[in-house]
Amino acid sequence: MPDGEDKLVGEFPFFPKQERAQQKRKALIDSGYALFNSKGYDLTTAKEIASHAGVATGTFYRYFSDKRQLLLSLLEDKLENFLPPEPSWIAGDPETVLISLLETHYKRLEEVGLHRVLPELIAKDPELADVLGKARRKIHESITSGLQQAQEQGLTWSDMDVDTLSWAIMVLVENGPDKENQCGRKIDCKEMASLICRMVFPPEVLKQLRKQEIEIQE
Template sequence: MSDVIKTPVQQRSIDKKNRLLKAGLDLMRERGYYHVNAAEIAKAAGVSTGIFYRYFENKMDLVLEIMNQIVNDSFKPLIQEFIQKDMDQTNFITFISKLLDELSEIHEGLGILHNDVNTLLSTDETKCNLWMTLEDQIMQLFVNAAKQSNLEMVNPEEKVHIAYNLVESYCHEKAFHKHDYIDYDILKQEIIKTLVHIIIA
């Protein structure tokens, strides 16, 4: 294992790290966090195990990097869209509908890994704090976006916190719980109405 975790600079090295991230996500979403090891991830990425440890301290380090990548690739473009639109109630409803679709797709894409990570974080305070910091960053991005919008939101921190947890609950239900008695089209519309009331009222 490398004593120093490196940040790749050359394109070839960046490509290797990205292949490790993709291979790790592909394997862990299907088999779970606990049933995949670094050597298997490295093999699937077409690199040596030593290369894995050049860029990641361990599997959890790789997972946190995946989450950061999701924030940069998915959340930040959505937030930019939120800021750039002349946001009124109609635009807000369209935006929330798109947000729910994209975030539920992200959750579904994490597969078994999602629940395994929640279990792991409950036993590792350091990693849990890192995860909470990431969640805080996501919510702060939305708070800052709300302040820059035309919505004139009162108590944005508190409202975004409520909205975030409501959206998370919807995504978990749609991606993992899948109750037979739930009509997900109706659930989505009810979530949208609730979010409009929370954010705009």
């Protein structure tokens, strides 16, 4: 989780120690998870979360200050899972490596859920937007650094602007789920990895890297 998560979540009104109270809190969290995923953040209310969990609205406010705090508790230690992976461009066949990273990334997104809800909250939550913005900049710096290493070794297009390409890769990966929703077509990690690699490497370099990987495996 990025630094500052404690500030974002804040102090809970009450954190239960007895098992029965813990079960009620968990029921509220499970309820919030289900409703946020099905209805979205804006259309979900604390009253609905409580009703779905089978408790009174007052019970909700006993454990959480508001629905934002509940959502952030769901996201605890998971915000980094919403960010693009950091590829390695100089180890093995870059396309194979990238396919594996993308498959893991999108699988993790589905397991965590809530990736469709997060933009709703970010739009009206400057603190959360700032935390995610800082995390994205760190990922961008890491991708840029890797591309610079590959460029220094003469592996990339000679006129490639690594800063611009790094952002382009991040946007492409981040918008994969939106493309799937709008087009009704499942994310093709091989197709995406192939496109990114063509953006980074000339065809002859890709062939050379693949050949080296095969030789190593043999």
